[in-house]
Amino acid sequence: MPRELSYLEAIREALVEEMRRDPKVFVLGEDVGAYGGAFGVTQGMHEEFGELRMIDMPISESAIVGVSIGAALRGYRPVAEMQFADFISCAFDQIVNQAATLRYRYGGRASVPIVVRAPSGGNVGGGLYHSQNPEAWFIHRPGLKVVAPSTAFDAKGLLKAAIRDDNPVIYFEHKYLYRRAKGPVPEGDEIVPIGVAATRREGTDITLLTYGAMVTPSLEAADRLANEDVEVEVIDLRTLMPFDKEAIFASVEKTSRALIVHEDVKTLGLGAELSAVLMEERFSSLDAPVMRLTYPDTHAPFSQVLEQANLPGANTITDALRRLAGY
Amino acid sequence: MRQSGQPALATARPHRNRLLRRDVARPHRFGQAIGMARSIGTAVVSAPDGVPSAGAGPDAVTPRGMMPSIKRTKFKLSHQQLLEMYYWLKLIRAFDERLSTLVKQGKVRSGVYTGIGQEAIVVGTCFGLRKEDYVCPLHRDLGTFLMKGVTARAMMSQMFGKATGLSKGRDSALHSGVSELGIFGNTSMLGANLPVAAGLALTFKMEKTDNVVVAYFGEGASNVGDFHEALNFAGVQRLPVVFICENNQYAYSVPIEKSMAIEDVAVRAEGYGFDGVAINGNDVLAVYQATLGAVARARTGQGPTLVECKTYRWHGHSEHDKAFYRTDEELAIWKSRDPLTTFTSYLEGMNVLTGERLTEIETRVKSAIDDAVEFATNAPDPAPEDAVTDLYA
Ligand SMILES: Cc1ncc(C[n+]2csc(CCOP(=O)(O)OP(=O)(O)O)c2C)c(N)n1
Ligand SMILES: [Mg+2]
Numbered sequence: 040m041p042r043e044l045s046y047l048e049a050i051r052e053a054l055v056e057e058m059r060r061d062p063k064v065f066v067l068g069e070d071v072g073a074y075g076g077a078f079g080v081t082q083g084m085h086e087e088f089g090e091l092r093m094i095d096m097p098i099s100e101s102a103i104v105g106v107s108i109g110a111a112l113r114g115y116r117p118v119a120e121m122q123f124a125d126f127i128s129c130a131f132d133q134i135v136n137q138a139a140t141l142r143y144r145y146g147g148r149a150s151v152p153i154v155v156r157a158p159s160g161g162n163v164g165g166g167l168y169h170s171q172n173p174e175a176w177f178i179h180r181p182g183l184k185v186v187a188p189s190t191a192f193d194a195k196g197l198l199k200a201a202i203r204d205d206n207p208v209i210y211f212e213h214k215y216l217y218r219r220a221k222g223p224v225p226e227g228d229e230i231v232p233i234g235v236a237a238t239r240r241e242g243t244d245i246t247l248l249t250y251g252a253m254v255t256p257s258l259e260a261a262d263r264l265a266n267e268d269v270e271v272e273v274i275d276l277r278t279l280m281p282f283d284k285e286a287i288f289a290s291v292e293k294t295s296r297a298l299i300v301h302e303d304v305k306t307l308g309l310g311a312e313l314s315a316v317l318m319e320e321r322f323s324s325l326d327a328p329v330m331r332l333t334y335p336d337t338h339a340p341f342s343q344v345l346e347q348a349n350l351p352g353a354n355t356i357t358d359a360l361r362r363l364a365g366y
Numbered sequence: 367m368r369q370s371g372q373p374a375l376a377t378a379r380p381h382r383n384r385l386l387r388r389d390v391a392r393p394h395r396f397g398q399a400i401g402m403a404r405s406i407g408t409a410v411v412s413a414p415d416g417v418p419s420a421g422a423g424p425d426a427v428t429p430r431g432m433m434p435s436i437k438r439t440k441f442k443l444s445h446q447q448l449l450e451m452y453y454w455l456k457l458i459r460a461f462d463e464r465l466s467t468l469v470k471q472g473k474v475r476s477g478v479y480t481g482i483g484q485e486a487i488v489v490g491t492c493f494g495l496r497k498e499d500y501v502c503p504l505h506r507d508l509g510t511f512l513m514k515g516v517t518a519r520a521m522m523s524q525m526f527g528k529a530t531g532l533s534k535g536r537d538s539a540l541h542s543g544v545s546e547l548g549i550f551g552n553t554s555m556l557g558a559n560l561p562v563a564a565g566l567a568l569t570f571k572m573e574k575t576d577n578v579v580v581a582y583f584g585e586g587a588s589n590v591g592d593f594h595e596a597l598n599f600a601g602v603q604r605l606p607v608v609f610i611c612e613n614n615q616y617a618y619s620v621p622i623e624k625s626m627a628i629e630d631v632a633v634r635a636e637g638y639g640f641d642g643v644a645i646n647g648n649d650v651l652a653v654y655q656a657t658l659g660a661v662a663r664a665r666t667g668q669g670p671t672l673v674e675c676k677t678y679r680w681h682g683h684s685e686h687d688k689a690f691y692r693t694d695e696e697l698a699i700w701k702s703r704d705p706l707t708t709f710t711s712y713l714e715g716m717n718v719l720t721g722e723r724l725t726e727i728e729t730r731v732k733s734a735i736d737d738a739v740e741f742a743t744n745a746p747d748p749a750p751e752d753a754v755t756d757l758y759a
Contacts, residue, residue, distance in 0.1 A: 065572075091572055097602065102561040102595035109565020112545055115572075117565075132592075133561065136553045144541045144551070146534040147756035181757050205759035
């Protein structure tokens with residue numbers, strides 16, 4: 040039996056193992072050195088790897104990513120940390136213009152193997168600028184890959200895959216899960232391949248597509264529906280770009296109904312794309328319109344009352360599943 | 367362009383605090399004035415005076431005041447090397463001039479930002495570099511690609527958007543690179559090459575090699591956040607990088623005094639803990655010399671240097687820009703400081719450049735450009751399928 044690790048410890052273990060395995064892997068970000076990171080992800084690593092592989096960066100998000108790109112061009116595999124995903128907007132140009140287009144404009148003669156770790160998500164009282172889920176911006180940009188693990192096992196396996204991938208990968212790690220998500224995590228190389236979803240619960244009546252911190256409440260809602268004789272299949276996408284079409288289609292062909300749940304806002308969130316793809320490519324399999332349950336099109340408020348009003352949870356997901364089942 | 371007869375720029379737009387600022391900017395006082403004497407005094411200006419200036423002298427008056435110069439590091443160039451420098455100046459000038467013509471003929475679609483008038487900067491900075499050193503050029507520095515080893519055929523194909531270009535038609539101009547030759551090609555985003563340059567330099571530091579990165583930016587780009595983030599980080603880590611500012615006095619239509627409240631971009635280096643010098647960017651030997659000093663410091667672990675090269679672009683911002691925001695007089699003054707003509711006279715004066723040599727070089731240049739144009743003209747277009755390939759490794 041593998042030991043249990045928290046999601047946060049699993050991220051750290053992936054970093055440590057990858058840095059031991061490959062001298063070209065290094066970490067850079069704000070407070071990632073001796074301090075060990077704002078959330079403690081890199082704690083203890085500075086002692087082992089020293090300050091040239093655990094680089095404390097100035098508050099310069101654009102340079103954190105730009106420097107990573109430069110190092111990647113010389114064969115390194117930098118893992119850049121944004122202190123909060125919200126600050127990734129300060130590095131936006133380096134990610135979407137510099138990194139994403141480089142291989143294309145180099146005529147395929149170079150690639151940018153960087154990982155940008157971005158602690159995202161709400162339900163932690165973070166308010167407007169410490170709660171965001173900006174994944175859709177990056178899903179929308181060709182040349183980037185985007186992942187968002189929901190379990191400790193995937194947190195480790197996906198980060199390893201991201202580090203070994205030759206493309207820029209934006210790795211969204213959910214802050215709510217850091218210490219709450221715990222589970223068995225094997226030591227060593229258990230890679231979770233990019234582009235492959237995980238079926239967390241099998242079912243025959245509704246396909247629920249979700250990721251990140253929405254997986255747990257989705258499973259809870261699915262259990263409730265089972266008491267009402269509706270079997271919900273819960274698919275954890277894990278990779279948001281490129282998402283696992285095959286798994287999604289196979290499930291919808293079986294269930295004929297799909298609900299998408301995400302913590303990102305609704306308009307042009309990943310749900311919009313998944314819904315459109317299902318319409319275009321599996322229209323004949325569908326018995327009901329594809330439905331979405333998401334954060335409303337608003338900001339992430341500080342007040343717990345306001346934030347809870349926005350977040351999808353087991354109750355609202357249950358209601359949405361009932362509506363879809365009754366369609 | 368404004369007609370002659372109107373007041374020259376110096377009187378038309380007097381600089382605020384002109385004399386006072388000028389004093390601060392004069393390099394020999396520069397160090398003392400802002401406490402920078404320490405390493406300017408050791409590396410860049412250590413050697414005795416006496417190496418002749420090839421271009422406008424140190425006190426040549428520009429429309430915006432004095433042309434700064436620095437004391438000179440000693441260097442030796444053989445006649446052969448001087449002629450090679452001359453060849454590059456000629457080739458890069460001819461390349462840009464041909465591009466300009468090709469735009470007028472409708473054979474090159476767009477994206478042509480010539481560096482005509484600024485060639486001494488590219489040649490002076492690249493001349494002493496190794497293959498392993500990296501350059502991170504700005505949009506006018508097509509010559510850096512040529513000097514680092516990309517063929518004229520490939521560069522011309524790139525400008526034509528052909529399959530034989532570096533980008534395979536995905537983009538034109540300098541938005542591509544060649545890692546094996548140490549060339550990083552930026553996006554269009556001004557200043558975005560500088561954090562990348564710092565990252566490249568970081569790897570040289572990690573590997574304890576003595577290779578260096580030379581990164582270029584316009585004075586306009588020094589107002590972008592990336593410039594400051596990159597220089598700050600390079601200063602903190604004492605990275606082996608030389609920052610070359612090509613101060614051609616305008617960012618598109620905006621003159622420098624409307625975009626920054628200082629006269630010399632070089633002083634910005636002080637804010638990041640390393641030295642900045644302002645030099646005559648139209649003097650290829652001055653540029654070579656300053657780069658030599660800065661590169662030597664970078665190679666020996668002494669960190670970054672900012673070298674500001676005062677210069678001027680002759681053409682508009684891009685080939686479609688008529689540049690009516692500047693006067694004919696101003697342009698004429700700068701044309702009289704043509705880096706190519708002054709270097710020609712210098713070499714002739716030294717009897718290095720003879721009529722025979724000149725003809726030889728001109729023939730070489732012309733045939734290289736003709737060949738490149740012919741090659742690019744006949745080169746295949748990219749296959750339509752390639753619009754969606756090379757997105758992922
Ligand atoms: C971030 C950004 N903003 C605006 C532009 C449009 N633009 C291209 S070149 C230029 C002027 C650049 O001036 P400078 O940095 O001094 O370089 P120069 O063209 O004078 O060589 C502008 C505004 C751009 N390419 N990138
Ligand atoms: Mg300029």
